[in-house]
């Protein structure tokens with residue numbers, strides 16, 4: 001049974017800063033503009049049946065052309081941090097070789113505008129949009145040929161933007177793109193191969209180390225990390241086997257990446273089960289040591305986990321099963337629009353403590369947290385802007401994180417809400433809305449939701465004029 005939630009302190013300013021998170025392929029659109037090359041997500045989205053309603057990211061929020069408005073809006077909200085990603089296929093349309101100056105110029109203009117607006121950019125190098133050419137040439141993340149090529153892309157970005165950007169991450173959620181993209185086929189490149197999925201994990205770790213080596217030379221005063229996602233695994237029962245199973249589930253999902261970085265090897269539970277797991281050599285462990293300056297955590301939800309011998313999970317052979325209901329059939333938390341997301345703020349506090357206990361990072365920045373509100377897309381306007389369920393989600397998750405910081409002494413310093421704008425939600429297309437700003441995908445008009453006003457008021461960014469509306473063209 002889920003622990004009772006104590007929601008306290010929601011009215012006082014939280015002890016960490018607020019930012020909003022986005023990703024290039026979900027907001028930019030302009031996929032064929034100014035020399036951008038095709039990405040594996042363009043290819044994947046073009047296959048009928050892969051994306052709900054046949055949606056594509058061709059237009060998305062048209063951020064490529066509207067970034068000034070969106071940055072101005074954040075400035076007026078008083079928001080001081082913005083997480084964005086660079087589209088590799090804009091900067092190197094073929095993956096390596098010729099740099100596309102127009103791509104560099106675009107991100108130069110975005111970063112410049114953010115700085116003028118007194119907003120600090122946090123930049124992710126890779127949010128899933130691999131140049132298609134690299135998938136075609138050698139199978140993308142399945143091959144270690146990717147390692148020097150990613151490092152070259154990273155160095156190009158560090159040289160161009162290292163003076164202006166302090167906070168970087170190499171990869172967003174490698175768990176997601178390796179296991180869903182290569183292992184299960186529910187994301188690009190749409191492959192269904194467990195061996196490739198674990199090769200992906202291994203090559204991502206090597207590519208991270210190679211990129212950070214460039215970073216230390218090129219951006220000596222910067223901070224870098226890898227965005228790792230993990231759901232909290234709540235033991236289905238209080239039995240020791242279920243507790244141990246829940247622990248193993250988090251080892252598979254989070255420690256598979258964080259242990260190599262912080263401890264130099266894959267977790268024993270993973271090594272034992274995955275017979276085809278590549279080995280971390282002494283050299284690779286040495287290269288990974290000290291390769292993150294802060295822990296970047298994406299967290300949304302919790303599941304129940306039970307001991308189960310011989311189970312087959314997303315990552316191949318495993319020894320636990322997962323459910324969203326307890327033994328009495330009760331859901332772990334209220335439903336969101338996304339099936340995988342149940343509202344479990346108590347799990348956030350436990351997750352933060354788990355990360356802190358296992359790794360003792362100097363600093364934790366939560367780089368994504370948010371929700372798709374149940375039924376939102378079907379609601380008429382302007383009622384849809386009263387996103388009470390999302391306001392309550394933020395209130396309760398932020399209160400839980402506040403307790404982790406003030407009571408448990410977890411060194412969490414920053415909190416990025418996912419997301420600023422409704423956007424291209426991958427396989428779910430545009431119908432699952434995560435923004436605090438509503439986007440009308442026909443007119444591209446933006447409207448503040450109640451949650452935008454709630455967050456900036458809670459964090460005391462600025463006092464909003466109640467008549468204030470979103471700047472339009």
Ligand code: GBH
Nearest residue numbers: 023172173176186229300340368418425434
């Ligand atoms: C993040 O992933 C992403 O970084 C971001 O781009 C995305 O828009 C945001 O969350 C909201 O989804 O459908 O059962 O196969 C969060 C982690 C991992 C959650 C994959 C959804 C799919 C589960 N995601 N998961 S399922």
